[in-house]
Amino acid sequence: MENNTYKLLIADDDKDIRSILSLILTQEGYEVLTAQNGQEVLELADESIDLYILDVGMPVLSGFAAARQLSGRFSAPVIFLTAYSTEADKVMGFSAGADDYIVKPFSNTELLLRVRAVLRRTHRLAPAESSLKENSAPSVLAFKDLTLDLDSQSVKRGEEMILLTYTEFQLLRLFITHPKKIFSPENLYQSIWGETAVGDAAIMVHIKNLRKKLGDSSRSPRYIKTAWGKGYYLE
Numbered sequence: 001m002e003n004n005t006y007k008l009l010i011a012d013d014d015k016d017i018r019s020i021l022s023l024i025l026t027q028e029g030y031e032v033l034t035a036q037n038g039q040e041v042l043e044l045a046d047e048s049i050d051l052y053i054l055d056v057g058m059p060v061l062s063g064f065a066a067a068r069q070l071s072g073r074f075s076a077p078v079i080f081l082t083a084y085s086t087e088a089d090k091v092m093g094f095s096a097g098a099d100d101y102i103v104k105p106f107s108n109t110e111l112l113l114r115v116r117a118v119l120r121r122t123h124r125l126a127p128a129e130s131s132l133k134e135n136s137a138p139s140v141l142a143f144k145d146l147t148l149d150l151d152s153q154s155v156k157r158g159e160e161m162i163l164l165t166y167t168e169f170q171l172l173r174l175f176i177t178h179p180k181k182i183f184s185p186e187n188l189y190q191s192i193w194g195e196t197a198v199g200d201a202a203i204m205v206h207i208k209n210l211r212k213k214l215g216d217s218s219r220s221p222r223y224i225k226t227a228w229g230k231g232y233y234l235e
Contacts, residue, residue: 002156005032006026006030006031006050006051006119007030007032007033007048007049007050007051007076008030008031008032008033008049008050008051008052008053008115009032009033009034009035009041009044009045009051009052010022010025010032010033010034010035010051010053011034011035011037011038011040011041011051011052011054011055011058011063011066012036012055012058012081012113013036013037013055013057013059014055015036015067016046017055018034018036020111021053021111022034023096024108024111024112025112025174028112030115031226033049036058036103037058037060038054038058038060038061038062038063038065038066039060039061039066040060040072041054041061041066042061042069043062045070046074047074047091049074050119050122050172051076051078051079051115051118051119052067052070052074052076052078052079053076053078053079053115054066054067054078054079054080054081054091055080055081055082056081056082056083056084057081057082059205063080063081063082063096064080064096065096067096067098068081068096068097068103071096071097071163071165071191072163073163075153075163075164075165075166076122076131076166077096077099077100077118077119077121077122077165077166077167078097078098078099078165079094079099079100079101079102079115079118080093080096080098080101080102080182081102081104081106082101082102082103083104084103084104084106090202091201091205094140094205095201095205095208095209096126097137097165097209098215099118099121099122099165099166099167100114100118102114102118105201119165121166121182121192122166122172123188124187133148135160137151138206139151141146141173141176141177142176143156143159143175143176143223143234144222144223146172146176146223147170148172148173148176148203150173153169154167155169155172157214158181162214163211163213164186164210164213167192167206167211168206168210168213170192171188171192171206171210172210172214172223174188174191174192175224175232175233175234176234177227179233179235180233180235181233182227182230182231183231183232183233184230184231184234185203185204185231186201187231188232189202189203207224207232210224211223211224
């Protein structure tokens with residue numbers, strides 16, 4: 001896909017940062033909307049947004065709070081901008097639904113590379129799925145009472161629709177297409193994030209969030225199980 005097919009929403013309470021980011025991304029061919037706080041993000045959010053870039057420390061409603069509400073309505077990926085770089089801060093970000101995390105100050109090149117990487121990961125399956133359809137491969141995956149529709153990127157448990165983030169959906173898809181295979185944290189981030197190694201803590205957070213949305217228990221899971229010291233698997 002060309003860059004101009006992507007619509008980005010940038011939120012930062014610093015007007016200069018909003019202007020700079022908007023200019024950089026517009027010059028790259030992206031369609032850009034801007035907001036100055038999390039509340040404005042929620043007012044502008046809709047299905048046409050392909051990527052949210054949210055500053056963490058915004059007034060009225062923080063980036064974390066906005067992302068949590070977005071994750072209940074939409075599946076577009078989220079990149080957080082923040083001045084904090086500790087592991088605990090990153091875990092908080094991934095818990096709120098982040099797909100990537102950029103620490104200020106950052107270069108224009110780093111921003112563009114991360115935006116491209118997240119969009120590429122989000123949309124890289126589209127050509128493959130079209131090819132699969134031509135070969136009459138199934139567009140629906142099932143495991144126990146879970147059903148994944150690859151066309152609509154949706155998940156049902158029985159008749160209940162479950163809204164997952166892009167990353168959560170791809171994790172579940174990976175598990176279902178490789179039942180009983182144990183994936184180490186390294187396997188998972190290589191499979192889902194590609195070149196971006198987000199670390200074990202982030203993987204644990206995504207697994208925890210996915211289990212919670214599926215109504216699963218970490219102590220006695222029905223779906224995603226833990227192979228202690230090795231990783232995670234579906235059985």
